[in-house]
Amino acid sequence: MRFVDEVTVTVAGGRGGDGILSFRRGPILPKGGPDGGNGGRGGSIVLRGSNNLNTLVDFTGRKHLTAESGRRGGSNEKRGAAGEDLIVVVPCGTTVIDDESLLTLGDVCNHGEDLCVAHGGAPGRGNASFRSSTNRAPRQVTPGRDGEARRLRLQLRVLADVGLLGLPNAGKSTLISRVSASRPKIADYPFTTLRPNLGVVRIGTDDGFVVADVPGLIPGASAGAGLGTRFLRHLSRTRILLHLVDCVPPDGSNPIENVGLVENELFRFSEAFRERPIRVVLNKIDATTSEDVTQLVSHFRQAMPEREVWCISGIAGTGVAALMNELSSEVVRIRSVSREDPDALSADEDVRERLSEDVLRNELQARRRKEMDSWAQQPKQPSSNIDPVS
Ligand SMILES: Nc1nc2c(ncn2[C@@H]2O[C@H](COP(=O)(O)OP(=O)(O)OP(=O)(O)O)[C@@H](O)[C@H]2O)c(=O)[nH]1
Ligand SMILES: [Mg+2]
Numbered sequence: 001m002r003f004v005d006e007v008t009v010t011v012a013g014g015r016g017g018d019g020i021l022s023f024r025r026g027p028i029l030p031k032g033g034p035d036g037g038n039g040g041r042g043g044s045i046v047l048r049g050s051n052n053l054n055t056l057v058d059f060t061g062r063k064h065l066t067a068e069s070g071r072r073g074g075s076n077e078k079r080g081a082a083g084e085d086l087i088v089v090v091p092c093g094t095t096v097i098d099d100e101s102l103l104t105l106g107d108v109c110n111h112g113e114d115l116c117v118a119h120g121g122a123p124g125r126g127n128a129s130f131r132s133s134t135n136r137a138p139r140q141v142t143p144g145r146d147g148e149a150r151r152l153r154l155q156l157r158v159l160a161d162v163g164l165l166g167l168p169n170a171g172k173s174t175l176i177s178r179v180s181a182s183r184p185k186i187a188d189y190p191f192t193t194l195r196p197n198l199g200v201v202r203i204g205t206d207d208g209f210v211v212a213d214v215p216g217l218i219p220g221a222s223a224g225a226g227l228g229t230r231f232l233r234h235l236s237r238t239r240i241l242l243h244l245v246d247c248v249p250p251d252g253s254n255p256i257e258n259v260g261l262v263e264n265e266l267f268r269f270s271e272a273f274r275e276r277p278i279r280v281v282l283n284k285i286d287a288t289t290s291e292d293v294t295q296l297v298s299h300f301r302q303a304m305p306e307r308e309v310w311c312i313s314g315i316a317g318t319g320v321a322a323l324m325n326e327l328s329s330e331v332v333r334i335r336s337v338s339r340e341d342p343d344a345l346s347a348d349e350d351v352r353e354r355l356s357e358d359v360l361r362n363e364l365q366a367r368r369r370k371e372m373d374s375w376a377q378q379p380k381q382p383s384s385n386i387d388p389v390s
Helices: 057-061 172-179 225-237 255-269 271-275 290-303 320-340 342-377
Strands: 006-012 045-050 064-066 086-091 094-098 104-108 114-118 149-156 160-166 197-201 209-213 238-246 278-283 309-311
Touching: 006 057, 006 114, 045 094, 045 104, 064 086, 086 149, 104 114, 114 149, 160 172, 160 225, 160 255, 160 320, 172 197, 172 209, 172 320, 197 320, 209 320, 225 238, 225 255, 238 255, 238 320, 255 271, 255 278, 255 290, 278 290, 290 309, 309 320
Parallel strands: 006 064, 045 086, 160 209, 160 238, 238 278, 278 309
Antiparallel strands: 006 149, 045 114, 094 104, 094 149, 197 209
């Protein structure tokens, strides 16, 4: 299934039904009173969280959602039927943003949780509702109102047990394709991966655990460089982070400094990541000598004594099985802890706030600046009420 993590969609609540003009008439009631009924309320659009979905792909072919309109009123003061609400299922972890104002309307986090994103229009009033002591035969009616309409941006944060983190080209996609059935594109240029890939790692007969291959991060990612914020948000709902490091970077950079660069971006994006277990995994050990690897590991141990350091070759498979076994037991342990402590994924909370406050505010400012620039560049019309200088 194609993983889609961001879509825009227009939503419109149903129109309210019109109120009608009618008078009671019959053989014994030739001049009965007003009996035009009110219309029915328009249906609303409601997003409902589901654990059974993990992509927004359904919205790529469904760009406009409209709920049912309310029916018009009837004679005999009959109220029109209300339009049915349109319930749209979205994966848990979906943030809903108004695409015009860039304000966050809400988050759908739990299975069965509802978020109303477009209210149905109010119903119109029939003439019976205007009857009063001074006006016994009103001819006044009101039409139903249009439902709320807006363009939404839906953003999904993937839910995974293990998130792969690292600079572009570190070998994240190679690793996920080795340990799971996921087959992402692999190439020796940066940003090969532009959307997260999810893979299930099965060890023995257990249920397995989910690994997310997230696109590479570069310095400045926390401020949006290289679509960084869009990629970083996916790490917010992962339990363990594997930081993949190229032990022989082709640009000759220092692998230890590279770890600092990426993790600074992560912590700048959300301080809550400091509490998340992050394992350093030195990748591509096949591309250098075992002496160099041993030396690099000892440098890492000196620089960050509290961190676990693993050595693997994603291509040759060296060390991969041992790493996956270790992760499997760690995932089981963390799952049982987070069952007791539902706040265990606190970075998710923090990231949601950051996304709605900082990142979207920056985007809104950039959009306003662009509008001002294009306005300033427009050729100015001479004002017609000023006489041209002769
Ligand atoms: N020698 C060696 N090369 C590797 C290893 N793992 C990956 N590579 C190579 O490194 C390059 C990048 O690999 P990818 O798996 O696409 O890297 P990535 O981290 O997913 O990169 P982005 O998607 O751009 O962030 C490819 O040419 C891979 O063949 C490894 O263990 N050893
Ligand atoms: Mg990749």
